[in-house]
Amino acid sequence: MFVAFVTTVGTVFGSARIRPYITGDAAIIASEITDNISGTVDLFDSSVQHDVSLEISDAEYEDMITSFQKTDEKKWILADLTIDGTFVNDVSVRLKGNSTLMGVRGDDAVPGGSGFQPPEGLEPPEGSELPEDFVPGHMGGMMSSASEDDPTSLPLLISFDENSSGRAYQGMTELSVRPGTPVLNEAMALSLTAETGQPTQRYAYTVYSINGSATTTRLLLEHPDDGYANSLFDGDGYLYKADASSRFEYVDDDQSSYADQFKQINAVGTGNLQPIVSFLKWLDTASSEEFDAHLGDWVDVESFARYVATQNLLVNGDDMAGPGQNYYLWFDLDTKKITVVSWDLNLAMQGDTSAGPHDSVGMMGRGGDGPGAGMPPPEVPTPPQDGGLPGMTMGNPLKTRFLDSDAFTAVYESAYWDLFEQMYGSGRAGELLDEIAATVPVSDGLTRETLQASVDSMRTWIDQRTDALVALRDQ
Structure with missing residues (x-):
């Protein structure tokens, strides 16, 4: 179970998280x-x-x-x-x-x-x-x-x-x-x-x-x-960071082949990349039937459903499937299952407010029809390393296969609308905006007027996102 050491905007710092x-x-x-x-x-x-x-x-x-x-x-x-x-x-x-x-x-x-x-x-x-x-x-x-x-x-x-x-x-x-x-x-x-x-x-x-x-x-x-890694969850585990140039795909059985793609954050001397290698090998060879039947043996499915739903609700086009490959992986040593941890949310909550739970959210909008359409679908080839956006990769087969599978639609949609109610339906997002805005200090580079304009813009986005999803939910 996750230890929610981050609470609201009024977070109180805890003791140093250092323990064996x-x-x-x-x-x-x-x-x-x-x-x-x-x-x-x-x-x-x-x-x-x-x-x-x-x-x-x-x-x-x-x-x-x-x-x-x-x-x-x-x-x-x-x-x-x-x-x-x-x-x-x-x-x-x-x-x-x-x-x-x-x-x-x-x-x-x-x-x-x-x-x-x-x-x-x-x-x-x-x-x-x-x-x-x-x-x-x-x-x-x-x-x-x-x-x-x-x-x-x-x-x-x-x-x-x-x-x-x-x-x-x-x-x-x-x-x-x-x-x-x-x-x-x-x-x-x-x-x-x-x-x-x-x-x-x-x-x-x-x-x-x-x-x-x-x-x-x-x-x-x-x-x-x-x-940080050793404080995230109640149990023991390893935390890995995906590199921006990483590919979430099986290469071979040699852990060194993944050294430039995944960095182990904790227990560097005692851990290894084998949990990641083993999962990628299974994912690479698993048929649709095997994926549906056994994903839960490798991944905390309910947690993953909440992660994917959250990225959509926040309209974050740069998550684990985005060009920045922004995510961490937690491998629980007790359950032997993987959990995805979000990272780098600076592009969240500013894209197309009308994106629904089954729209692919991209950095220029959402997939499908309607406003913001036009972002390439998942699995875009890796851009050349000597090109304008070095090292960036689009798509993630785990996320793509999860959303494409009918076997996980119910758990995903249940997580989605539960999180929608917690974030937007309850009005909590608007309340949080007021709480956060009250803590933002003005400076030479940020006037009170500019801050207020940003607050107003963020509130409009929240209202539009809420209205759009209420309309989808009530169809």
Whole structure:
């Protein structure tokens, strides 16, 4: 059972999640934290304003940008961090993301640049139109406002232990600085996922600056480490992250063949990729009849139904089947079953509000007829690695086969409408919006007027989504 350590927007930070798990002959132990910086206030206490600033030397910053542009390497650099008044020297910082970094890659990689060619399968079909509310870099992720000229615009990963083994901040070894402001859609999606009892990540709004720059408002998100992994569920298990360039398909029996596709987060010394390899091998060879009869032997079907339903309800076109391959896999050592954990919800709650439970939601809208139609169906071929969106893959056979199977329609639809009522039908989404908006700090880069406009836009989206689904439900 999931331990819902993320509650509502008023999350209270808990104790450091570091504890051993004993499973048979093996002990799953989180990396030892020997220097746990307590800070002045709980980072995820939304009742207080949070402030984060970074100091990065010109040489280090140039090294990070140049390495990325020349080799696509997201190189760690050194920086000093002040978080809620607590100074932490020599933290490690690197770029984070894929499509969100498009504006940093250089002219040839930027849509509209002289050398840009959209990867095959990701361009809109001829004659199709983008949704009316499309904002480059905000909805489709095909462009990004991140720029090397504005360090505060960059999505970053901050590590406390990369340069100082055993160091953590309030039990966390890494934090993610999300791009954009005020990104109410991402905060809403995280909170709604948590409120429905599903694993997600904690977040905090912060006033943010780099090298004494004008301030902006940024979302700070906990980044899954082994302490996070070992707190997700009551039982023992392994947590794996899918790489953006991964393919959810069987290659061979050699675990090393998947090393660049799946990263094990916890118990790195005692675990392995065998659970993933074994499942992919079964999925690759299972007939439709075997899939229907035995998927439950490999996957927590009810949990998966809720995951898939949630992504549709949130209109997230960049989930486990999206171009970013944004998901984690949890393998439970007791049940021997896999659970999908959501990750990276920055494109949720801003697409086509009319998408129904059996419409395929994409980054440019939904599949089928109606507004937003035109996104390629699942199983689009992998874009070329040297093309405009490197490493991105569309589709996921597990999700596709699950939704196509009549054997799982009832469990999926039951989960869907139950979650709809919890999120939208009950009015909870609107209430959460008010609660979240009250915690967002204004800054030089976010005025009260701009924040209110974003709140109004988000409320309109919620109302339209609710009305559309009520109409579908009552047909």
